[in-house]
Amino acid sequence: MDQKHLQRLRERIDAIDDRILDLLNQRAKVVIEVGKAKKGARADFYVPSREKAIFDRLILKNSGPFPEEGVRRVFREIISASLSLEEPMKVAFLGPQATFTHVAAMQQFGHSAKLVPQKSIPAVFEEVGRGRAHYGVVPVENSNEGIVNHTLDMFLDSELKIITEILLEISHDLLSRSGRMQDIRKVVSHPQALAQCRGWLEENLPDASLVDVASTALAARIVAEDENAAAIASEQAGAMYGLKVVKKKIEDNPNNFTRFLVIGRNTPPRSGKDKTSLMFSVKDEPGILYRMLEPFSQRGINLCKIESRPLRSKAWEYIFFLDLDGHIDDQEVADAIRDLGKYCQFLKILGSYPKVL
Numbered sequence: 055m056d057q058k059h060l061q062r063l064r065e066r067i068d069a070i071d072d073r074i075l076d077l078l079n080q081r082a083k084v085v086i087e088v089g090k091a092k093k094g095a096r097a098d099f100y101v102p103s104r105e106k107a108i109f110d111r112l113i114l115k116n117s118g119p120f121p122e123e124g125v126r127r128v129f130r131e132i133i134s135a136s137l138s139l140e141e142p143m144k145v146a147f148l149g150p151q152a153t154f155t156h157v158a159a160m161q162q163f164g165h166s167a168k169l170v171p172q173k174s175i176p177a178v179f180e181e182v183g184r185g186r187a188h189y190g191v192v193p194v195e196n197s198n199e200g201i202v203n204h205t206l207d208m209f210l211d212s213e214l215k216i217i218t219e220i221l222l223e224i225s226h227d228l229l230s231r232s233g234r235m236q237d238i239r240k241v242v243s244h245p246q247a248l249a250q251c252r253g254w255l256e257e258n259l260p261d262a263s264l265v266d267v268a269s270t271a272l273a274a275r276i277v278a279e280d281e282n283a284a285a286i287a288s289e290q291a292g293a294m295y296g297l298k299v300v301k302k303k304i305e306d307n308p309n310n311f312t313r314f315l316v317i318g319r320n321t322p323p324r325s326g327k328d329k330t331s332l333m334f335s336v337k338d339e340p341g342i343l344y345r346m347l348e349p350f351s352q353r354g355i356n357l358c359k360i361e362s363r364p365l366r367s368k369a370w371e372y373i374f375f376l377d378l379d380g381h382i383d384d385q386e387v388a389d390a391i392r393d394l395g396k397y398c399q400f401l402k403i404l405g406s407y408p409k410v411l
């Protein structure tokens with residue numbers, strides 16, 4: 055190797071790093087100014103739509119060879135650290151540490167936010183509702199397992215709003231202390247994760263016993279103390295408990311995504327590409343299902359999702375959850391919701407937020 059050449063290349067890297075550092079500090083000074091302006095206007099510090107616009111613009115602009123995922127991660131941390139200059143952000147999430155909800159919260163808020171694990175979904179709502187956390191992160195639906203009912207039910211009694219959504223690819227790793235397949239006698243995980251890897255386990259570890267525990271993160275913690283056990287958990291859980299990877303991505307269906315909601319106290323402003331979530335119950339009369347969708351079809355408003363859930367207080371009555379394209383500040387959307395309201399016993403807007411999915 056030509057040492058002189060190598061040294062010259064490293065000097066070039068140092069000079070570039072100096073410029074990056076200088077630019078980061080220039081950026082931070084502007085962000086502090088933005089923070090002052092927002093404080094004056096009593097606006098929210100965290101603006102998910104602006105962050106999304108920054109990512110989308112930079113990824114489109116990136117001509118490589120720096121990888122797209124790298125652009126996302128680097129700017130995630132730049133924005134996270136910048137935001138902490140405006141106001142240190144506290145985010146409650148459904149814990150414990152190293153669950154997929156933790157990974158989703160980290161993906162959305164970066165390492166400069168203070169992420170605080172909570173024992174349950176109601177506890178996340180409580181922390182945000184009482185102002186002990188600025189935002190909360192809870193799972194709402196998995197592409198294979200469906201809706202997390204508990205999260206939707208929480209909105210019945212809560213005035214909190216959906217601020218944004220996070221989409222996370224769920225990938226399960228097989229993790230153990232030694233990292234060797236031949237040491238494994240039992241496999242520990244959350245029942246959903248075990249179910250999602252059933253085919254792989256039957257084929258590769260047919261004699262191992264399967265043990266259900268409350269979370270994939272807890273599985274990793276248990277396995278850290280047992281030579282003959284393996285956990286199915288996230289890469290992050292493995293790293294947290296010092297486990298080695300026996301095999302990556304053992305899920306039977308690689309198309310496995312979970313959608314999470316970020317909840318907060320105020321609805322974010324219109325971004326131009328938004329989604330609105332509603333919940334409502336309708337009077338029990340003929341043709342009502344047809345009529346409740348009419349205000350949207352008349353105005354050409356796209357409905358992305360409709361779910362129904364039994365109403366806890368009354369047997370055989372249902373509550374609907376509807377996601378539609380558009381923001382509550384769009385006249386058409388506001389008019390359609392007002393017309394829908396005529397057929398409803400109850401209607402609540404859960405939030406208008408930048409559309410990710």
Ligand SMILES: O=C(O)C(=O)C[C@]1(C(=O)O)C=C[C@@H](O)C=C1
Pocket residue numbers: 085088089099100101102104105108132133134136137140
């Ligand atoms: O543009 C803003 O509103 C900012 O506060 C700046 C900034 C950024 O670092 O770019 C920081 C936090 C917001 O969530 C969005 C963007």
